[in-house]
Amino acid sequence: MRRILTRPLTFVLLAGLFVTGPQIGQAETQIPQSQSEISLGFAPLVKEAAPAVVNIYARIIRQDRNRSPFANDPFFDDFFRQFAQPQPRVQNSLGSGVILSADGIVVSNYHVVGEASDIRVVTNDRREYAAEVILADEASDLAILQLHNADDLPFLELRNSDAVEVGELTLAIGNPFGVGQTVSSGIISGLARTGTGGGQGFGYYIQTDAPINPGNSGGALIDVNGDLIGINTRILSRSGGSNGIGFAIPANLVREFVRQAQDGATEFQRPWAGMTGQPVDADLAEALGMARVDGMLISELHPQSPFVAAGFEVGDVVTAVDGEPVNSPSEMAFRLSVAGLGGQSEITRLRQGASATVQVALSEAPDEPASAPIQLNEQTPMPGLVVAQINPRVINRLQLPLSATGVVVLDPGPYAGRGGVQSGDIVMGVNGQPVAAPQDVPRLLLESGRWMQLDLLRQGKRVALRFRL
CATH class of the missing domain: 2.40.10.120 (Thrombin, subunit H)
Known part of the structure; x- marks a missing residue:
């Protein structure tokens, strides 16, 4: 049997006032009429x-x-x-x-x-x-x-x-x-x-x-x-x-x-925006000619972002999603998460002082081009290592920069992990040879001699790891 509230409740406030009614917006202030009402509290x-x-x-x-x-x-x-x-x-x-x-x-x-x-x-x-x-x-x-x-x-x-x-x-x-x-x-x-x-x-x-x-x-x-x-x-x-x-x-x-x-x-599953942004502060508002300090400035857009398909550009300001204000990337992520996949949201956009409402399709990050993950086998120097082609879905999963390209480590496995390789590392090269696709990694590893070097990009910094085989 469902047990939910079926009647308005009465509560005592600080100065002996209480609120009653089924909705807070309809509450009215009254004077307690009896000792029982005064002692009722939240019980x-x-x-x-x-x-x-x-x-x-x-x-x-x-x-x-x-x-x-x-x-x-x-x-x-x-x-x-x-x-x-x-x-x-x-x-x-x-x-x-x-x-x-x-x-x-x-x-x-x-x-x-x-x-x-x-x-x-x-x-x-x-x-x-x-x-x-x-x-x-x-x-x-x-x-x-x-x-x-x-x-x-x-x-x-x-x-x-x-x-x-x-x-x-x-x-x-x-x-x-x-x-x-x-x-x-x-x-x-x-x-x-x-x-x-x-x-x-x-x-x-x-x-x-x-x-x-x-x-x-x-x-x-x-x-x-x-x-x-x-x-x-x-x-x-x-x-x-x-x-x-x-x-x-x-x-x-x-x-x-x-x-x-x-x-x-x-x-x-949360919709993928494919963008980065920053809160609009007083200096930005003045530079953009905005009358109010609110909204989120779009600072980067992925080419496959649904916002690009809807006509958004870097430099636009998002002020609301489905009528609710947005002032930071966290608010943007929350609003899209609440809206869910499969539909559309009304995004209020400010561009060069003109406001417009634009419909944006809500979808997950596309797996295009195919990520094509490869797990290295026991014949390679790093069995268990999993690498994949970077695409929007991989970027979203690993929280990589929107500009990331190339091949990324999904799972370092036991051997590479002990050597310092981490999930999210972008593989730039093996033994000085550039890596463009996942299949390049096992091929170049098998060509290694007694020493092997991995050139990685980790959180924007280059990392070189050397291994003795």
Whole structure:
């Protein structure tokens, strides 16, 4: 049986005022009429919403390399490197999750369950379920779980997070420090926060001052109607405890994750923009003759970008996607991710002072020309090495510069990896001979004598690695 909020709730505010109504935009301020109304607090809301927030216990097995006693010695380290064999290490992870459907769809953070081999989910009423990850994405720090043999579970509805406003009351529900389910209150402190986390630049968060601590990750940030605003994911703190600056992943991105998971996707698919950009600051706005300081300036476009096909040029300013403002590359990535693949988005473009709305097709990065990956066999000096032709799909997967061309390392394998080769290295040459296609690599390696040299391009810097065969 679905358990969701079916009636407006009443809450006491700081000065004895309270908000009532099914939507925050329709709230009206009233004077409490009785002692029971004054003492009501958040109890009815918590009673309705808390059962849909779960505790997650995950076990992650990592392969760690034994540290050689000569690891810091520049001479002996090379000799003893091969003896430092990987050893399994069990890491236990504790976090929270939110039930989003009666049949056991749960959302949490990637850093809680993304690499877990064993996951247990415990509900508010102490029922315990085994679970598996059905979709996860490290860049967005989101993971979708499916509980085994679950039905008729309480769940939360997803709110349109673009309608959230600064100053709204909010509750954070989770399992901080493993002490058990805990509720903390606050307000929405900020929107469209970017650059607060790591990953690949897709950070785009709602900020709240509701206390969030370790263990709250994956828990719920809800509004006064019990709808899910976002998934608590990180804090800004020097001590590791809450300083009143917490961040949640907006519900609109969670909705797209759930949709793709239910459609059977095994990897989260986000549209490819094929561009790089920078926020418009005061100096840029003045140089471009803009009346306002907003938008993202396009600084580079890949020839196969769908924005090129739609007529965009370097120097254009993107100010909105589907009517929502865009002021940074992170916001652009978020808006396209929410829109999803297969359709079109309305992109508001500013060029030479004139604004226009342009339809852009949303598609994944094309695999053209074919990447044609090759894995080297045991007859070559570097068995297990995987190389491929660089194309838009490879650029997007490895986060290479848009201008990258040639051949790239997808997987260094055991031998090249020990010698310092990394995934994402662009192979410029082997033994002084240029490399233009994947098949050039095994051919040139087989022509090596007692010594072999790889000329690589790594994050814009040239690297030369020498090997004795």
